[in-house]
Amino acid sequence: MTFHKCNCHYIPPHVLGNMAKKGDPAVRQAARTSAQQAKLSREKRGVQAPKVPEMLTGIAMATAPAPVTAAREVYDCQNKWELRVKLARGEGDPEFGDDDVDTVYGYAETVRGYFAELGRNSIDNAGMNLRLNVHVGENYMNAFWDGDEMAFGDGDGQIFTSFAQSLDVMAHEMAHGVTQFTANLDYYSQSGALNEHFSDVFGTAITQYKLNQTVDDADWLIGNEIMGPTLYGEALRSMKAPGTAYDNPLLGKDPQPAHMKDYYNGPNDNRGVHINSGIMNRAFYLAATDQIGTQKAAKIWYHALQNLWPTADFDDAVEIIVESARTLVGDGVVPEGTTQTVRLAFKEVGLPS
Amino acid sequence: MHIEFEFSGGYGGLFAAKPLGYRVETDELPDEVRDKLLALIRDSGVLELKPAQATGGPGPQRDVFTYSLTIGEGAAAKSFAFDDASAPPAVRPLLSRLRELAVEQRMRP
Numbered sequence: 001m002t003f004h005k006c007n008c009h010y011i012p013p014h015v016l017g018n019m020a021k022k023g024d025p026a027v028r029q030a031a032r033t034s035a036q037q038a039k040l041s042r043e044k045r046g047v048q049a050p051k052v053p054e055m056l057t058g059i060a061m062a063t064a065p066a067p068v069t070a071a072r073e074v075y076d077c078q079n080k081w082e083l084r085v086k087l088a089r090g091e092g093d094p095e096f097g098d099d100d101v102d103t104v105y106g107y108a109e110t111v112r113g114y115f116a117e118l119g120r121n122s123i124d125n126a127g128m129n130l131r132l133n134v135h136v137g138e139n140y141m142n143a144f145w146d147g148d149e150m151a152f153g154d155g156d157g158q159i160f161t162s163f164a165q166s167l168d169v170m171a172h173e174m175a176h177g178v179t180q181f182t183a184n185l186d187y188y189s190q191s192g193a194l195n196e197h198f199s200d201v202f203g204t205a206i207t208q209y210k211l212n213q214t215v216d217d218a219d220w221l222i223g224n225e226i227m228g229p230t231l232y233g234e235a236l237r238s239m240k241a242p243g244t245a246y247d248n249p250l251l252g253k254d255p256q257p258a259h260m261k262d263y264y265n266g267p268n269d270n271r272g273v274h275i276n277s278g279i280m281n282r283a284f285y286l287a288a289t290d291q292i293g294t295q296k297a298a299k300i301w302y303h304a305l306q307n308l309w310p311t312a313d314f315d316d317a318v319e320i321i322v323e324s325a326r327t328l329v330g331d332g333v334v335p336e337g338t339t340q341t342v343r344l345a346f347k348e349v350g351l352p353s
Numbered sequence: 354m355h356i357e358f359e360f361s362g363g364y365g366g367l368f369a370a371k372p373l374g375y376r377v378e379t380d381e382l383p384d385e386v387r388d389k390l391l392a393l394i395r396d397s398g399v400l401e402l403k404p405a406q407a408t409g410g411p412g413p414q415r416d417v418f419t420y421s422l423t424i425g426e427g428a429a430a431k432s433f434a435f436d437d438a439s440a441p442p443a444v445r446p447l448l449s450r451l452r453e454l455a456v457e458q459r460m461r462p
Binding site for chain 1: 361362363364365366367368369370371372411412413414415416417418437438442445446449452453456459460
Protein backbone atom coordinates (compact mmCIF):
# COMPACT_ATOMS: atom_id res chain seq x y z
CA MET A 1 0.00 0.00 0.00
CA THR A 2 1.33 3.46 -0.90
CA PHE A 3 0.50 6.40 1.32
CA HIS A 4 2.68 9.11 -0.20
CA LYS A 5 0.82 12.18 -1.27
CA CYS A 6 2.13 15.70 -1.15
CA ASN A 7 -0.15 18.16 0.64
CA CYS A 8 2.05 21.23 0.85
CA HIS A 9 -0.14 23.73 -0.98
CA TYR A 10 -1.43 26.88 0.69
CA ILE A 11 -4.58 28.79 -0.19
CA PRO A 12 -5.28 32.13 1.53
CA PRO A 13 -8.33 32.13 3.84
CA HIS A 14 -10.21 34.85 1.89
CA VAL A 15 -9.85 32.84 -1.32
CA LEU A 16 -11.15 29.72 0.40
CA GLY A 17 -14.06 31.77 1.72
CA ASN A 18 -15.01 32.93 -1.75
CA MET A 19 -14.62 29.46 -3.20
CA ALA A 20 -16.92 28.14 -0.49
CA LYS A 21 -19.66 30.54 -1.61
CA LYS A 22 -19.32 30.02 -5.36
CA GLY A 23 -18.64 27.24 -7.80
CA ASP A 24 -20.03 23.72 -8.17
CA PRO A 25 -21.07 21.71 -5.09
CA ALA A 26 -17.87 19.65 -4.97
CA VAL A 27 -15.69 22.76 -5.06
CA ARG A 28 -17.87 24.46 -2.46
CA GLN A 29 -17.60 21.45 -0.14
CA ALA A 30 -13.84 21.16 -0.57
CA ALA A 31 -13.30 24.87 -0.03
CA ARG A 32 -15.63 24.93 2.96
CA THR A 33 -13.78 22.05 4.58
CA SER A 34 -10.37 23.60 3.92
CA ALA A 35 -11.48 26.95 5.28
CA GLN A 36 -12.88 25.24 8.39
CA GLN A 37 -9.66 23.32 8.94
CA ALA A 38 -7.56 26.45 8.62
CA LYS A 39 -9.84 28.27 11.06
CA LEU A 40 -9.75 25.40 13.58
CA SER A 41 -6.00 25.16 13.32
CA ARG A 42 -5.63 28.89 13.94
CA GLU A 43 -8.04 28.70 16.88
CA LYS A 44 -6.04 25.87 18.39
CA ARG A 45 -2.81 27.77 18.10
CA GLY A 46 -4.30 31.08 19.17
CA VAL A 47 -3.14 32.89 16.04
CA GLN A 48 -4.93 35.19 13.65
CA ALA A 49 -5.39 34.57 9.95
CA PRO A 50 -2.37 35.94 8.09
CA LYS A 51 -2.87 39.28 6.34
CA VAL A 52 -2.68 39.36 2.55
CA PRO A 53 0.54 41.42 2.29
CA GLU A 54 2.31 38.86 4.50
CA MET A 55 1.22 36.03 2.27
CA LEU A 56 2.32 37.84 -0.85
CA THR A 57 5.86 37.82 0.49
CA GLY A 58 5.95 34.08 0.02
CA ILE A 59 6.65 33.39 3.69
CA ALA A 60 3.65 31.08 3.90
CA MET A 61 4.93 29.01 0.99
CA ALA A 62 8.38 28.81 2.53
CA THR A 63 6.99 27.51 5.83
CA ALA A 64 4.48 25.03 4.38
CA PRO A 65 4.52 21.67 6.18
CA ALA A 66 6.63 18.82 4.86
CA PRO A 67 4.98 16.21 2.62
CA VAL A 68 2.95 13.66 4.53
CA THR A 69 2.50 9.96 3.93
CA ALA A 70 -0.19 8.71 6.35
CA ALA A 71 2.75 7.39 8.32
CA ARG A 72 2.36 6.35 11.94
CA GLU A 73 4.27 8.37 14.54
CA VAL A 74 3.97 7.02 18.08
CA TYR A 75 5.29 9.30 20.81
CA ASP A 76 6.17 8.27 24.35
CA CYS A 77 5.14 11.20 26.53
CA GLN A 78 6.91 9.71 29.54
CA ASN A 79 4.03 10.62 31.87
CA LYS A 80 4.55 14.32 31.24
CA TRP A 81 1.60 16.63 30.67
CA GLU A 82 2.60 17.46 27.11
CA LEU A 83 2.45 15.81 23.69
CA ARG A 84 5.20 14.60 21.33
CA VAL A 85 7.81 14.28 24.07
CA LYS A 86 9.83 11.57 22.32
CA LEU A 87 9.25 9.79 19.00
CA ALA A 88 9.28 6.13 20.02
CA ARG A 89 8.26 4.38 16.81
CA GLY A 90 7.85 5.75 13.30
CA GLU A 91 6.44 4.01 10.24
CA GLY A 92 8.35 0.82 9.53
CA ASP A 93 10.43 0.96 12.70
CA PRO A 94 10.99 -2.26 14.67
CA GLU A 95 9.15 -2.94 17.92
CA PHE A 96 9.96 -0.35 20.55
CA GLY A 97 9.54 -2.69 23.51
CA ASP A 98 6.85 -0.71 25.30
CA ASP A 99 3.46 -2.42 25.32
CA ASP A 100 1.42 0.75 24.78
CA VAL A 101 3.69 2.10 22.04
CA ASP A 102 3.64 -1.15 20.10
CA THR A 103 -0.05 -1.87 20.64
CA VAL A 104 -1.18 1.54 19.46
CA TYR A 105 1.17 1.26 16.46
CA GLY A 106 -0.60 -1.96 15.47
CA TYR A 107 -4.09 -0.58 16.07
CA ALA A 108 -3.31 2.45 13.93
CA GLU A 109 -2.59 0.18 10.97
CA THR A 110 -5.97 -1.51 11.45
CA VAL A 111 -7.83 1.80 11.60
CA ARG A 112 -5.88 3.33 8.72
CA GLY A 113 -6.57 0.22 6.65
CA TYR A 114 -10.27 0.24 7.49
CA PHE A 115 -10.70 3.79 6.29
CA ALA A 116 -8.57 3.01 3.22
CA GLU A 117 -11.06 0.28 2.35
CA LEU A 118 -13.77 2.91 2.57
CA GLY A 119 -11.78 4.90 0.03
CA ARG A 120 -10.18 7.35 2.46
CA ASN A 121 -6.49 8.27 2.56
CA SER A 122 -5.89 8.85 6.27
CA ILE A 123 -7.71 11.29 8.53
CA ASP A 124 -7.82 14.19 6.11
CA ASN A 125 -8.10 12.09 2.92
CA ALA A 126 -4.79 13.65 1.90
CA GLY A 127 -2.32 11.34 3.61
CA MET A 128 -2.02 13.16 6.93
CA ASN A 129 0.39 11.40 9.28
CA LEU A 130 -1.14 9.61 12.28
CA ARG A 131 0.32 11.07 15.46
CA LEU A 132 -0.36 8.99 18.54
CA ASN A 133 0.81 9.98 22.01
CA VAL A 134 0.91 7.36 24.78
CA HIS A 135 1.75 7.60 28.49
CA VAL A 136 0.26 11.11 28.53
CA GLY A 137 0.23 12.56 32.05
CA GLU A 138 0.25 10.66 35.33
CA ASN A 139 -2.55 8.16 35.90
CA TYR A 140 -4.50 10.09 33.28
CA MET A 141 -7.92 8.50 32.84
CA ASN A 142 -8.70 9.63 29.34
CA ALA A 143 -7.98 9.70 25.61
CA PHE A 144 -8.67 12.61 23.29
CA TRP A 145 -8.28 14.10 19.81
CA ASP A 146 -6.71 17.56 19.99
CA GLY A 147 -7.42 18.69 16.43
CA ASP A 148 -4.14 17.32 15.01
CA GLU A 149 -3.24 14.21 16.98
CA MET A 150 -4.39 11.60 19.48
CA ALA A 151 -3.50 11.34 23.17
CA PHE A 152 -3.85 8.31 25.45
CA GLY A 153 -3.46 8.18 29.22
CA ASP A 154 -2.33 5.18 31.26
CA GLY A 155 -5.37 5.21 33.53
CA ASP A 156 -4.82 4.73 37.25
CA GLY A 157 -4.89 0.94 37.06
CA GLN A 158 -7.79 0.78 39.48
CA ILE A 159 -10.69 2.60 37.86
CA PHE A 160 -9.37 2.57 34.29
CA THR A 161 -6.53 0.65 32.65
CA SER A 162 -4.48 2.06 29.78
CA PHE A 163 -6.56 3.76 27.09
CA ALA A 164 -3.87 2.80 24.55
CA GLN A 165 -4.80 -0.86 24.94
CA SER A 166 -8.24 -0.46 23.35
CA LEU A 167 -8.80 -0.57 19.60
CA ASP A 168 -12.28 0.80 20.23
CA VAL A 169 -10.82 3.89 21.93
CA MET A 170 -8.19 4.46 19.23
CA ALA A 171 -10.70 4.13 16.41
CA HIS A 172 -13.11 6.46 18.24
CA GLU A 173 -10.48 9.18 18.58
CA MET A 174 -9.23 8.84 15.00
CA ALA A 175 -12.83 9.01 13.80
CA HIS A 176 -13.09 12.43 15.50
CA GLY A 177 -10.33 13.46 13.13
CA VAL A 178 -12.19 12.05 10.14
CA THR A 179 -15.32 13.93 11.20
CA GLN A 180 -13.27 17.13 11.55
CA PHE A 181 -12.16 16.81 7.94
CA THR A 182 -15.60 15.87 6.57
CA ALA A 183 -18.84 17.13 8.14
CA ASN A 184 -16.87 18.99 10.83
CA LEU A 185 -19.86 18.72 13.15
CA ASP A 186 -20.00 21.47 15.79
CA TYR A 187 -19.29 20.02 19.24
CA TYR A 188 -22.49 21.28 20.79
CA SER A 189 -26.06 20.03 21.21
CA GLN A 190 -27.34 17.70 18.45
CA SER A 191 -24.47 18.28 16.01
CA GLY A 192 -22.09 17.47 18.88
CA ALA A 193 -24.04 14.32 19.74
CA LEU A 194 -23.76 13.33 16.07
CA ASN A 195 -20.01 13.93 16.29
CA GLU A 196 -19.80 11.53 19.25
CA HIS A 197 -22.15 9.08 17.55
CA PHE A 198 -20.04 8.77 14.40
CA SER A 199 -16.97 8.10 16.56
CA ASP A 200 -18.83 5.36 18.44
CA VAL A 201 -20.01 3.88 15.13
CA PHE A 202 -16.49 3.61 13.72
CA GLY A 203 -15.02 2.51 17.06
CA THR A 204 -17.51 -0.35 17.16
CA ALA A 205 -17.43 -1.19 13.45
CA ILE A 206 -13.63 -1.34 13.37
CA THR A 207 -13.49 -3.48 16.51
CA GLN A 208 -16.03 -5.93 15.08
CA TYR A 209 -14.13 -5.96 11.77
CA LYS A 210 -10.81 -6.72 13.49
CA LEU A 211 -12.34 -9.44 15.65
CA ASN A 212 -14.31 -10.83 12.70
CA GLN A 213 -17.50 -10.57 14.74
CA THR A 214 -21.08 -10.82 13.57
CA VAL A 215 -23.76 -8.53 14.98
CA ASP A 216 -24.72 -11.38 17.31
CA ASP A 217 -21.17 -11.99 18.57
CA ALA A 218 -20.50 -8.32 19.28
CA ASP A 219 -21.12 -6.90 22.76
CA TRP A 220 -22.09 -3.44 21.40
CA LEU A 221 -20.42 -1.91 24.46
CA ILE A 222 -18.08 1.07 24.46
CA GLY A 223 -15.23 1.27 26.94
CA ASN A 224 -15.71 -2.09 28.67
CA GLU A 225 -12.16 -3.17 27.83
CA ILE A 226 -10.52 -0.31 29.75
CA MET A 227 -12.34 -0.88 33.03
CA GLY A 228 -10.03 -1.51 35.99
CA PRO A 229 -10.81 -3.67 39.03
CA THR A 230 -13.02 -1.00 40.65
CA LEU A 231 -15.40 -0.93 37.67
CA TYR A 232 -14.80 -4.37 36.18
CA GLY A 233 -17.89 -5.61 34.32
CA GLU A 234 -19.16 -2.11 33.63
CA ALA A 235 -18.89 -0.14 30.35
CA LEU A 236 -19.10 3.53 29.37
CA ARG A 237 -21.87 3.25 26.78
CA SER A 238 -24.10 0.60 25.29
CA MET A 239 -25.19 0.99 21.68
CA LYS A 240 -27.66 -1.84 22.09
CA ALA A 241 -29.28 -0.53 25.27
CA PRO A 242 -28.26 3.07 26.03
CA GLY A 243 -28.73 3.88 29.71
CA THR A 244 -27.62 0.44 30.94
CA ALA A 245 -23.82 0.66 30.56
CA TYR A 246 -23.13 1.42 34.23
CA ASP A 247 -24.72 2.04 37.58
CA ASN A 248 -22.27 2.33 40.47
CA PRO A 249 -21.32 4.67 43.35
CA LEU A 250 -18.42 6.28 41.47
CA LEU A 251 -19.92 7.10 38.08
CA GLY A 252 -23.58 7.11 39.08
CA LYS A 253 -26.06 5.84 36.49
CA ASP A 254 -25.54 5.86 32.73
CA PRO A 255 -27.55 8.94 31.59
CA GLN A 256 -27.89 8.00 27.90
CA PRO A 257 -31.42 7.96 26.49
CA ALA A 258 -32.43 5.29 23.95
CA HIS A 259 -35.35 7.25 22.49
CA MET A 260 -36.18 10.88 21.65
CA LYS A 261 -38.88 10.92 24.34
CA ASP A 262 -36.08 10.84 26.94
CA TYR A 263 -33.88 13.44 25.17
CA TYR A 264 -31.55 15.34 27.53
CA ASN A 265 -32.21 19.08 27.36
CA GLY A 266 -29.82 20.23 30.08
CA PRO A 267 -26.84 22.56 29.73
CA ASN A 268 -24.08 20.13 30.78
CA ASP A 269 -21.76 18.18 28.49
CA ASN A 270 -22.04 20.85 25.75
CA ARG A 271 -25.78 20.22 25.89
CA GLY A 272 -25.48 16.47 25.95
CA VAL A 273 -22.96 15.48 23.30
CA HIS A 274 -22.02 12.28 25.18
CA ILE A 275 -25.59 11.78 26.40
CA ASN A 276 -27.95 12.15 23.44
CA SER A 277 -25.57 10.25 21.16
CA GLY A 278 -27.22 7.18 22.71
CA ILE A 279 -30.34 7.77 20.60
CA MET A 280 -28.40 7.71 17.35
CA ASN A 281 -26.26 4.81 18.57
CA ARG A 282 -29.36 2.75 19.24
CA ALA A 283 -30.63 3.49 15.71
CA PHE A 284 -27.33 2.30 14.23
CA TYR A 285 -27.53 -0.89 16.30
CA LEU A 286 -31.10 -1.53 15.13
CA ALA A 287 -30.17 -0.96 11.48
CA ALA A 288 -27.07 -3.16 11.70
CA THR A 289 -28.84 -6.03 13.43
CA ASP A 290 -31.86 -5.97 11.11
CA GLN A 291 -30.26 -7.85 8.21
CA ILE A 292 -27.80 -5.16 7.04
CA GLY A 293 -24.84 -6.12 9.22
CA THR A 294 -22.41 -3.73 10.90
CA GLN A 295 -19.98 -3.28 8.03
CA LYS A 296 -22.60 -2.40 5.41
CA ALA A 297 -24.31 -0.09 7.90
CA ALA A 298 -20.93 1.60 8.54
CA LYS A 299 -20.55 2.18 4.79
CA ILE A 300 -23.91 3.97 4.75
CA TRP A 301 -22.96 6.08 7.76
CA TYR A 302 -19.56 6.95 6.26
CA HIS A 303 -21.23 8.00 3.01
CA ALA A 304 -23.57 10.22 5.01
CA LEU A 305 -20.75 11.74 7.08
CA GLN A 306 -19.26 13.16 3.90
CA ASN A 307 -22.54 14.89 3.06
CA LEU A 308 -23.42 16.37 6.44
CA TRP A 309 -22.45 19.86 7.59
CA PRO A 310 -21.31 21.50 10.88
CA THR A 311 -24.73 22.52 12.22
CA ALA A 312 -26.63 19.38 11.14
CA ASP A 313 -29.15 18.12 13.70
CA PHE A 314 -30.65 14.66 14.23
CA ASP A 315 -33.41 15.16 11.64
CA ASP A 316 -30.84 16.33 9.08
CA ALA A 317 -28.73 13.26 9.82
CA VAL A 318 -31.71 10.94 9.39
CA GLU A 319 -32.49 12.50 6.02
CA ILE A 320 -28.88 12.25 4.80
CA ILE A 321 -28.32 8.72 6.15
CA VAL A 322 -31.51 7.48 4.46
CA GLU A 323 -30.43 9.23 1.25
CA SER A 324 -27.06 7.51 1.54
CA ALA A 325 -28.78 4.15 1.96
CA ARG A 326 -30.75 4.79 -1.25
CA THR A 327 -27.59 5.78 -3.11
CA LEU A 328 -25.72 2.67 -1.98
CA VAL A 329 -28.69 0.45 -2.84
CA GLY A 330 -28.57 1.96 -6.33
CA ASP A 331 -24.83 1.29 -6.52
CA GLY A 332 -25.32 -2.31 -5.43
CA VAL A 333 -23.20 -1.77 -2.30
CA VAL A 334 -26.02 -2.70 0.07
CA PRO A 335 -29.04 -4.94 -0.65
CA GLU A 336 -32.58 -3.98 -1.65
CA GLY A 337 -34.66 -3.21 1.43
CA THR A 338 -31.82 -1.44 3.23
CA THR A 339 -33.44 1.99 2.88
CA GLN A 340 -36.57 0.75 4.62
CA THR A 341 -34.54 -0.98 7.35
CA VAL A 342 -32.65 2.24 8.10
CA ARG A 343 -35.86 4.29 8.08
CA LEU A 344 -37.48 1.82 10.48
CA ALA A 345 -34.46 1.90 12.81
CA PHE A 346 -34.78 5.66 13.14
CA LYS A 347 -38.55 5.45 13.59
CA GLU A 348 -38.01 3.09 16.53
CA VAL A 349 -35.99 5.74 18.38
CA GLY A 350 -38.47 8.52 17.58
CA LEU A 351 -36.76 10.06 14.56
CA PRO A 352 -37.36 12.18 12.62
CA SER A 353 -38.71 14.20 15.54
CA MET B 354 -7.45 28.70 51.09
CA HIS B 355 -10.88 27.93 49.67
CA ILE B 356 -11.05 25.72 46.55
CA GLU B 357 -14.05 24.79 44.43
CA PHE B 358 -13.43 22.39 41.56
CA GLU B 359 -15.58 20.49 39.08
CA PHE B 360 -14.79 18.27 36.12
CA SER B 361 -16.62 16.18 33.53
CA GLY B 362 -16.34 14.83 30.01
CA GLY B 363 -13.53 12.89 28.40
CA TYR B 364 -13.81 9.87 26.14
CA GLY B 365 -16.24 8.35 28.59
CA GLY B 366 -18.40 11.42 28.95
CA LEU B 367 -17.85 10.97 32.69
CA PHE B 368 -20.21 12.87 34.98
CA ALA B 369 -21.75 14.34 31.85
CA ALA B 370 -25.14 15.12 33.37
CA LYS B 371 -23.67 16.39 36.65
CA PRO B 372 -19.97 17.33 36.90
CA LEU B 373 -18.08 15.77 39.80
CA GLY B 374 -17.25 18.44 42.36
CA TYR B 375 -14.66 18.89 45.08
CA ARG B 376 -14.92 21.73 47.56
CA VAL B 377 -12.41 22.18 50.36
CA GLU B 378 -10.74 24.56 52.78
CA THR B 379 -7.07 23.63 52.55
CA ASP B 380 -6.64 24.32 56.30
CA GLU B 381 -8.93 21.38 56.99
CA LEU B 382 -6.88 18.88 54.98
CA PRO B 383 -4.29 16.51 56.49
CA ASP B 384 -0.90 18.22 56.52
CA GLU B 385 0.64 16.12 53.77
CA VAL B 386 -2.31 16.53 51.39
CA ARG B 387 -2.52 20.26 52.11
CA ASP B 388 1.18 20.89 51.59
CA LYS B 389 1.25 19.04 48.27
CA LEU B 390 -1.86 20.83 47.04
CA LEU B 391 -0.53 24.27 48.01
CA ALA B 392 2.76 23.46 46.29
CA LEU B 393 0.91 22.50 43.11
CA ILE B 394 -1.09 25.74 43.24
CA ARG B 395 2.11 27.72 43.67
CA ASP B 396 3.99 25.85 40.93
CA SER B 397 1.06 26.11 38.50
CA GLY B 398 1.12 29.90 38.61
CA VAL B 399 -2.65 29.72 38.32
CA LEU B 400 -3.24 32.72 40.56
CA GLU B 401 -1.13 34.88 38.26
CA LEU B 402 -2.95 33.84 35.09
CA LYS B 403 -4.86 36.42 33.11
CA PRO B 404 -8.44 35.45 32.18
CA ALA B 405 -7.53 35.02 28.50
CA GLN B 406 -4.91 32.42 29.46
CA ALA B 407 -7.36 30.37 31.45
CA THR B 408 -10.54 30.13 29.43
CA GLY B 409 -11.39 26.87 27.78
CA GLY B 410 -13.54 27.48 24.74
CA PRO B 411 -14.71 25.96 21.49
CA GLY B 412 -11.90 24.50 19.46
CA PRO B 413 -11.08 21.32 17.56
CA GLN B 414 -10.34 19.24 20.66
CA ARG B 415 -12.72 16.31 21.30
CA ASP B 416 -13.19 14.13 24.39
CA VAL B 417 -11.13 16.35 26.67
CA PHE B 418 -12.05 16.78 30.33
CA THR B 419 -13.43 20.23 31.10
CA TYR B 420 -12.81 21.91 34.44
CA SER B 421 -14.05 24.82 36.47
CA LEU B 422 -11.85 26.05 39.29
CA THR B 423 -12.31 28.78 41.88
CA ILE B 424 -9.48 29.55 44.30
CA GLY B 425 -9.37 32.13 47.07
CA GLU B 426 -11.55 33.90 49.58
CA GLY B 427 -14.65 36.03 48.96
CA ALA B 428 -14.21 38.92 46.55
CA ALA B 429 -10.55 38.02 46.05
CA ALA B 430 -11.39 34.56 44.70
CA LYS B 431 -10.39 33.82 41.13
CA SER B 432 -12.35 31.58 38.78
CA PHE B 433 -11.09 29.73 35.72
CA ALA B 434 -12.35 27.38 33.02
CA PHE B 435 -9.95 24.93 31.44
CA ASP B 436 -9.86 21.82 29.33
CA ASP B 437 -7.13 19.21 28.91
CA ALA B 438 -5.92 20.53 25.58
CA SER B 439 -6.03 24.26 26.25
CA ALA B 440 -4.90 24.37 29.89
CA PRO B 441 -1.40 25.82 30.32
CA PRO B 442 1.04 22.90 30.84
CA ALA B 443 2.03 24.18 34.28
CA VAL B 444 -1.60 23.98 35.44
CA ARG B 445 -2.19 20.38 34.32
CA PRO B 446 -0.57 18.69 37.37
CA LEU B 447 -2.84 20.75 39.64
CA LEU B 448 -5.94 19.77 37.64
CA SER B 449 -4.84 16.13 37.79
CA ARG B 450 -4.45 16.23 41.58
CA LEU B 451 -7.81 17.93 42.08
CA ARG B 452 -9.40 15.31 39.82
CA GLU B 453 -7.88 12.58 41.99
CA LEU B 454 -9.12 14.22 45.17
CA ALA B 455 -12.63 14.55 43.73
CA VAL B 456 -12.68 10.86 42.81
CA GLU B 457 -11.26 9.83 46.21
CA GLN B 458 -13.95 11.83 47.96
CA ARG B 459 -16.68 10.21 45.85
CA MET B 460 -15.29 6.72 46.55
CA ARG B 461 -15.12 7.28 50.31
CA PRO B 462 -17.73 5.17 52.14
